[in-house]
Amino acid sequence: MSEPGYRQILTQPRDHRIAWWAALAITIHIVESALPSPIPGLKLGLANVVVIAVLILYGWRDALWVALLRVLVGSLLIGTFLTPTFILSLTGAVASMLALGVTYYFSRMLPNWAPGALGYSVLAAQAHMLGQFTAAYLLLIPHPALFKLLPVLMTAALVFGVISGMIAAAMIDKVEKRAHSGTSG
Amino acid sequence: MRCLLLLIVVVALSGCDRPSAHSHKQQMYVFGTLVEVIIWTEDEAAATEAMSQLSAQFQHQHQQWHPWEAGELHTFNQQLTTGKPTPTPDSIAPLLQRAIELSVASDGLFDPSLGQLVKLWGFSDNLVNVTQPPDATQLANFIKQAPHITDLEINNGLAQSHNPRLYLDFGGFAKGYAVDRAIETLRQMGFDNAIVNAGGDLRAIGSKGEWPWRIGIRNPRGEGLIASLQISRDESVFTSGDYERFYDYQGKRYHHIIDPRNGYPAEGFSSVTILHHDAATADAAATALLVAGPEQWREVAKKMGLSQVMVITPRGKISMSPAMVKRIRFEVSPEPNINVVDW
């Protein structure tokens, strides 16, 4: 029961699709930044859920756009653009997108070894944390004592990665079901 | 999109490209000890240049100031022994001047005129061929007619000794004085962050980037460190101890810091640590307080203008001035009991 009009929504220009997902990511990003956190800079990273979903649904290039728009527009809206917070956030996003990109294109060559949402999410969270940590060390606090924190942060990243991976899997599931059933929200 | 990505990577990594300052370290053997110079700078070539300049400066001083090896101090001593007025060489005059001031301030507990006594004990030549302390009567005779730095009369650059046994040996003090000169040289060359560590006695200036210099203080008994402290401006840390140079004879330890009052190695303290601005004062004071012992150390310290002092007895009892307590952090557990003295 597919009608042409709905099909048109599904085949809209890529930009439109990216903008929609980016808007979702930015909204989550802003909501999350308003929530208090036990350790400054340590966040669940729910906006990554969107990036992982886009990666699996539409590919790495789209995911990259969503990730970068999230960092850029998100920081402009919160007012942290070009501050250390922004630089940390950007380094984290770039690092996780690089890790995702390498894995994504490898798994295209070896489809049997392609990870799912959970694997990508854990990978992204770890790379994000490592990138952010490196930036924090080099630019903000180049003190050797900072390295004592790294194992804890990486453990936290693993937990967060699993959580957002499960959410992303559920999200992808919903989107794919809707696409198959032909309804859209 | 590729360009954007590249731009982001470049922005993110640009922090790495700054030439960053780090420690340049060099060790040299001079004054019979291991001298280590650390310079915190980004200019490696200039640091290397400074190191070789300092090395040459130390070698030159060693040769000028050695009491028994051919050199200016040796010649000067020979001339003083004759009792006739003799011109003080330019290379020795400032060192001698400073030593006399400090000797007087220490009530003679630090005395650079006792070269003969040091030689009698065999501590003048790195303990080569020394196995036993000197004969007691020989020592008693020397002490009866012992020279004092006040026996040296200086008028218009002419020095005259009034005691034939007077023989200048600056000993460790030459090291402290040389550390001050080395810091001066480094500053002239534009280095404001450095450490000159002459065989464990050191002066540190500036800091290591944003962090202060961290100095460990070795445990006078046993291995490892007893305490640490931080220096972020300009300070010297000098320790005199009975464990630095010594020999054991018939179960008794004889160390190199001789009490000028009785001619025997000083007893009472196993180490004295001084924190003071200039290295020369810290050096002379560490020696003087080790000699002063538990009864007199506070009095002598105040007279020499010190405020940060730590003393440790052979049984491990630690006393400190109130100003020192604020600076010291113990590196042993459990933390030792310390006796904070009135100042």
Add this chain to the structure above:
Amino acid sequence: MLRRGDYLIFLATLLLLPWLYFTLWGDQRAGEYAQILVGGDQQALVSLHQPQTIEVAGALGLSILEILDGKIRFITSACQGKQCIHRGWINLGGEVVSCLPNQVSIAILGGEQRFDAINF
């Protein structure tokens, strides 16, 4: 539903984390190498994890060094005072033991250097 790639990523993470804890939380003060100097010039750079005895020719004669279990010490030296031998084992980054008369010294390299200089 987990895929093979997921397991691979989990495996990598589970290997990475213990390694991070081990290397960053372990005793980092212990050094890795001993630099042996004669008269201030480097003669040799040896690993502290290779047990051996080393003979070094100094100004007066031979000094013999022993390396065992990540530590190093003087066992004999051609000097009078033998203070270098009294010092015993050293293993912490930045530690230095020297036989001044023989002009032989050992400096521990690597490890977290807690101190810039040691006063004694």
